[in-house]
Amino acid sequence: MDRFDICIIGAGVIGLAVARQLSRSAACRQASIVLLEQEASLGQHCSSRNSEVVHAGLYYPEDSYKARFCLRGKTLLYDYCQQRDIAHRRSGKLIVAQSGEEDALAALQKRAGANGVDDLQWLDSIALQALEPEVRGSAALLSPSSGIIDSHELMLRLLQEAQQDGVIYAPHTRVEQIEAGAGGYQMHCRIGHDADAEQYAFKARTVINCAGLWANDIAGQLARQMTDHPAVPKLHYCRGDYFSYHGAVRLKHLVYPLPETNTRGLGIHATLDLAGQLRFGPDAHYRDDIDYGFAEDHSQQKAAQFARAIQRYLPPIKAEELQPSYAGIRPKLAGPQDPAADFMLLSEHGDAPGSVIHLLGIESPGLTASLAVAEEVERRLSL
Numbered sequence: 001m002d003r004f005d006i007c008i009i010g011a012g013v014i015g016l017a018v019a020r021q022l023s024r025s026a027a028c029r030q031a032s033i034v035l036l037e038q039e040a041s042l043g044q045h046c047s048s049r050n051s052e053v054v055h056a057g058l059y060y061p062e063d064s065y066k067a068r069f070c071l072r073g074k075t076l077l078y079d080y081c082q083q084r085d086i087a088h089r090r091s092g093k094l095i096v097a098q099s100g101e102e103d104a105l106a107a108l109q110k111r112a113g114a115n116g117v118d119d120l121q122w123l124d125s126i127a128l129q130a131l132e133p134e135v136r137g138s139a140a141l142l143s144p145s146s147g148i149i150d151s152h153e154l155m156l157r158l159l160q161e162a163q164q165d166g167v168i169y170a171p172h173t174r175v176e177q178i179e180a181g182a183g184g185y186q187m188h189c190r191i192g193h194d195a196d197a198e199q200y201a202f203k204a205r206t207v208i209n210c211a212g213l214w215a216n217d218i219a220g221q222l223a224r225q226m227t228d229h230p231a232v233p234k235l236h237y238c239r240g241d242y243f244s245y246h247g248a249v250r251l252k253h254l255v256y257p258l259p260e261t262n263t264r265g266l267g268i269h270a271t272l273d274l275a276g277q278l279r280f281g282p283d284a285h286y287r288d289d290i291d292y293g294f295a296e297d298h299s300q301q302k303a304a305q306f307a308r309a310i311q312r313y314l315p316p317i318k319a320e321e322l323q324p325s326y327a328g329i330r331p332k333l334a335g336p337q338d339p340a341a342d343f344m345l346l347s348e349h350g351d352a353p354g355s356v357i358h359l360l361g362i363e364s365p366g367l368t369a370s371l372a373v374a375e376e377v378e379r380r381l382s383l
């Protein structure tokens with residue numbers, strides 16, 4: 001049976017960042033590393049179905065993983081993109097309050113300050129209109145360090161660098177079963193499509209579970225076999241839809257309302273792609289399955305709902321100018337009625353370093369945080 005020192009499950013942005021980080025780490029220099037991906041190509045789930053926003057780190061509780069990894073990740077990501085010419089732009093972002101919401105906006109500024117985000121600028125309605133004439137609000141925060149990034153280019157580059165440093169990348173290879181044994185794990189995989197799929201098993205000393213929407217299932221398999229394995233929380237799927245915009249309004253900044261008080265999402269916001277094209281989303285609704293499709297009749301109703309939400313801060317937007325574009329599903333550790341949850345990094349022995357690390361609930365700001373999460377995985381393995 002083949003043996004690898006380290007097996008990384010999942011080639012989304014987190015698995016790719018971890019693969020690259022470990023491939024160049026002094027502690028893992030001699031290690032054989034394999035990166036498995038169930039799909040034919042990398043980043044087909046969360047990592048390509050998001051807003052591609054580099055978040056500044058405003059929203060998250062002080063000292064949470066989300067706050068720490070977002071701030072550190074933002075700096076690492078901008079440096080990484082700059083050094084390698086990966087398309088990105090520090091477009092800046094406006095968080096817009098309507099009349100009666102100014103206290104909530106001030107509270108957000110305070111939270112951001114506690115997280116170390118000290119570059120926010122408070123704008124009154126006149127200053128807001130001078131900056132973005134189409135946007136309406138009683139006040140706004142300008143976050144100059146927020147931006148956008150080409151996430152696909154980022155992922156391809158991470159893979160390229162990991163492979164240059166010896167990582168073996170295996171697309172179309174799904175981990176179906178994982179068994180804990182003496183000195184490591186036996187990985188049972190299915191390679192290829194249904195009709196001509198082959199089974200392949202190998203041993204890995206260390207497993208890093210970066211399987212996103214499937215990560216809790218894999219962690220759950222081990223929890224059922226190992227008495228010292230920490231409990232694995234339930235994962236909830238929370239879908240968000242995006243609509244492309246086909247009208248005349250142009251923006252220079254990303255524009256967000258205040259975050260939803262139910263903690264599900266950041267509110268239906270306006271983002272720009274790198275070509276300057278506007279799109280809106282995502283909303284947030286819990287569901288039981290992983291389905292990215294749009295039903296025709298439902299889409300019209302949804303466009304009207306989107307238009308109503310957007311018109312609060314961007315009055316000229318009309319429902320007929322919105323077209324369903326794509327959807328993403330957030331891997332959430334918090335259910336619909338729960339308070340927001342942090343990222344969870346579960347090691348085999350509680351929070352201590354171990355030979356398996358599960359990365360659970362890596363929802364937003366996971367893209368921004370990816371390089372910092374990878375640093376943390378390296379740190380835990382090096383201890």
Ligand SMILES: Cc1cc2nc3c(=O)[nH]c(=O)nc-3n(C[C@H](O)[C@H](O)[C@H](O)COP(=O)(O)OP(=O)(O)OC[C@H]3O[C@@H](n4cnc5c(N)ncnc54)[C@H](O)[C@@H]3O)c2cc1C
Binds near residue numbers: 045175368
């Ligand atoms: C709607 C939405 C908007 C978002 N907006 C932003 C944003 O603007 N900024 C930001 O910073 N973050 C954002 N995020 C969060 C960010 O996209 C995610 O945190 C990040 O992409 C998570 O990456 P991942 O690698 O953990 O997951 P994924 O990209 O889902 O990767 C997991 C991979 O594991 C593979 N896999 C699963 N099971 C197996 C198995 N058994 N065997 C082999 N392979 C397997 C999957 O096929 C997949 O490729 C958003 C997320 C969503 C859903």
